[in-house]
Amino acid sequence: MTPSNWIDPFAEASGPPPRTLLRFFGWALKGAWGPVLLASVLSIAGGVVEVSSALILGWVVDAALGTGAGSVFADNIGLLVGAVLFFVVLRPLIFGGNSSMQSIVLQPNLLNLVLSRLHRHTLGQPVTFFDNDFAGRIAQKEMQTARALNDVVIDVIQTVLYALASVFGALLLLAGMDWRIALALLGWMVIYGWLIGHYMPRIRSRSQARAGARAMVTGQVVDTVTNIKTVKLFAHADHEDRAALEAMGTFRDRYIEFGRISAAFRFWLMALAGLLPVLLVGGALFYWSRGLVSAGDIAATGTIALRLAQMTGWVSFTLMGLYANLGEVEDGMVTLTPPHLLTNAPDARELQVTEGRVEFRKVGFAYGRQSGGVEDICLTIAPGEKIGIVGASGAGKSTLVALLLRLYDTEQGAILIDGQDLRHVTQESLRRRIGMVTQETAMFNRSALDNIRYGRPDASMAEVIAAAEKAEAHEFIEKMQDHRGRTGYDAHLGERGVKLSGGQRQRIALARAILKDAPILVMDEATSALDSEVEASIQRALDRVMEGKTVLAIAHRLSTIAQMDRIVVLDEGRIVEQGSHDDLLARDGLYARYWSRQSGQMDGDAQAAE
16 A cells, blocks of 8 residues: 555544544544554654754764864764764655655645545534535635644644654753753743743634634625625625625734734744753853863754754744644534434434335424424325425425425424334435425536436436436537536536526426436425426426326415325414315315415416406
8 A cells, every 4th residue: 555545535434523622633533543653753753863963963073173184084984974874864764754754644635534524524414504504604614624633733743743852852962961051951941831831822712713703704705605696686785795894804803813912922932042042052162161061062052052943933833823723623613513413313224115105193393493383294195196285385384395304303293104214214315215306496516417417326328318308408408508618418507507597497407306216206396486388398397207206296386286186285384174176176265265366366467468
């Protein structure tokens, strides 16, 4: 296995993400600890090598001063050859190995490992999780958290461990020269540690606030861009601009707060770095004047002092970034790690649809409120039966569909398909066996082929075209061309399918449903947004889709469901009537009033057209 494959960047996580920082790191990095440990060892070795360079330099200086100029090479051949091998062979190998671990093994894989795990967990959240937040903000949090966690790991290995190895190695080296010089370095390290302990928690908290403000800017901007047509139609560009500027202003304030604390930290750290050469080199010179240390010791001490002083700058910068990234990880954890509220039962099995019988048994659901939703729904849909569901807005029609798809769990009662309680089957297997056509047709900004094939990703091109022909979509797809010149089934549809008319979107949605060929079909206002001529064309395609399937069709336009086997009327979350179209008209109840009202409107429209 090549080093680039030592970490599987898409390995699945074991369980949900923990909500405490250290355990979250363990969850995110599980499976990568071996390469991380190896990179850590190489980084520590690099720090030791750095200190050893100063030691070897001191040995060479003492050897040169201890022999005559004419015999320095002859008398010290072993030392000089060893020094050359150290600088030319060993040191490049250590630093080259360390660089390879960072750039080939860790960095290309760790970010994708964390991001894939966070994204999978986010995809498993119920729809309410996405309803309650900005889409852009959620996406920003995923990227932010993965990047920040990756940077923390790299910074700890590449900088913190390297610096600690260098400092403690220097401490041991100086102690071998004179314990008092080592004591001066130890005192400096204590002050350095105090500065870190004082400033870093403040940098971390302000970074967390900055990250939250930045995500709100992204969320606000994405929300505006996503709804740009509404913004323009209502002439609210100024309003959206003010909202964006307000979010940006908050982000600016948080950024300035972060900048102030980081600038103060950098100032005091640079002052402390300047003090180090004064302490160490001055001390070495003093003890050399007393005959306690050699000239080579002064050279080694000076090299160490200058190296540590230089290191202080980039270590301080890295530590600020590290603590800032920790703050961003914690901020992302708040958004991304809530446990899934809608999960598969431990013993959940694949749903097996043998007939397509659907049963609602005393089902109740109120979205956690005292009113709304549905109550005491008892309904059995026979295999292959086609029922229409009607009712006023808020009567509970869409709630029934959402419960059937298990987007929510019932609060009372149960829903069964062919005798299998939906709570005891896997959500994926349930939704694979239910086709869905809605009024607001979901389209990806991908090709027409990709959008249709979403119904069955392994479908052949011939099967895709056959489905499009049944949906009466093939002809207009063949004529499509996008802004990049892609044509036909390769043409992209734009954000949410904006480049298509309502009828074209519905035809592609129908082609997707035909390709999926699920035994149960749900239609939620599938033609209500279309004009009569387009609706007639779509209805022909719908009739083909419904053949041999159990169908639930929600409609405000009653003419679209008049031919259904049975019509169920909902009012305030309860079933108040059910029967065929003719039976319900003869009953002269709520359905008859709906029909009379819509028939009157249609007659009025026809007279106005004359």
